[in-house]
Amino acid sequence: MQPDENGKFADLEAQTQALNRLTQEVERLNTHRFVTMHNSPLRLILYQFFRGLAFGLGTALGATILVSLLAWWVAQFEFIPIIGDWAVRIVEEIEKAK
Numbered sequence: 001m002q003p004d005e006n007g008k009f010a011d012l013e014a015q016t017q018a019l020n021r022l023t024q025e026v027e028r029l030n031t032h033r034f035v036t037m038h039n040s041p042l043r044l045i046l047y048q049f050f051r052g053l054a055f056g057l058g059t060a061l062g063a064t065i066l067v068s069l070l071a072w073w074v075a076q077f078e079f080i081p082i083i084g085d086w087a088v089r090i091v092e093e094i095e096k097a098k
Contacts, residue, residue, distance in 0.1 A: 071091065075087040
């Protein structure tokens with residue numbers, strides 16, 4: 001069952017066994033969830049739809065948190081004339097929105 005020095009199987013029995021193992025492996029891979037999902041267009045569309053929803057929600061939530069933290073951080077620089085006034089206005093607008 002070992003290949004010879006050229007990397008080829010010497011006898012037909014070994015080739016048949018290798019082909020059988022390869023066939024079993026391909027059959028096992030064809031029943032994998034990832035492959036079966038891509039065989040059904042409806043499943044694939046639903047999967048991509050929910051994936052897109054999760055991506056969009058995560059992006060919006062992450063951006064909201066990041067911008068609020070950035071606005072809070074900038075508001076701490078009241079002693080810098082240009083940034084301080086701008087930051088105070090941003091904080092006031094956020095407080096009005098609440």
